[in-house]
Amino acid sequence: MSDSSSNAKPEIVLSPCVGVCALDEDDVCIGCLRSGQxxxxxxxxDNDGKRDILKNVEERLRNSN
Structure with a gap:
C-alpha cells in the first residue's frame, strides 16, 4: 500500500499580479493592491506568508470602497 501523502503536490498560492505595476503615493500597487515590500x-x-499578504490585499480592497 502506498502513502498518498508523499505523492501530494504542494498547494500553489497564485500571485494577485494583473500586470499593472505602478505604486501609488502610499506605496501600494494600483493593480494588485500589494505594497512595494x-x-x-x-x-x-512560503505559502503561509503569501496567504498573509493576500489577507492584507483583501483588507485594502475592503477599505477602498
Whole structure:
C-alpha cells in the first residue's frame, strides 16, 4: 500500500499580479493592491506568508470602497 501523502503536490498560492505595476503615493500597487515590500517578498515567502499578504490585499480592497 502506498502513502498518498508523499505523492501530494504542494498547494500553489497564485500571485494577485494583473500586470499593472505602478505604486501609488502610499506605496501600494494600483493593480494588485500589494505594497512595494509585499511585492518584493512574494518570491521569498512560503505559502503561509503569501496567504498573509493576500489577507492584507483583501483588507485594502475592503477599505477602498
Amino acid at each position: 509585499e511585492i518584493t517578498q512574494w518570491g521569498y515567502v
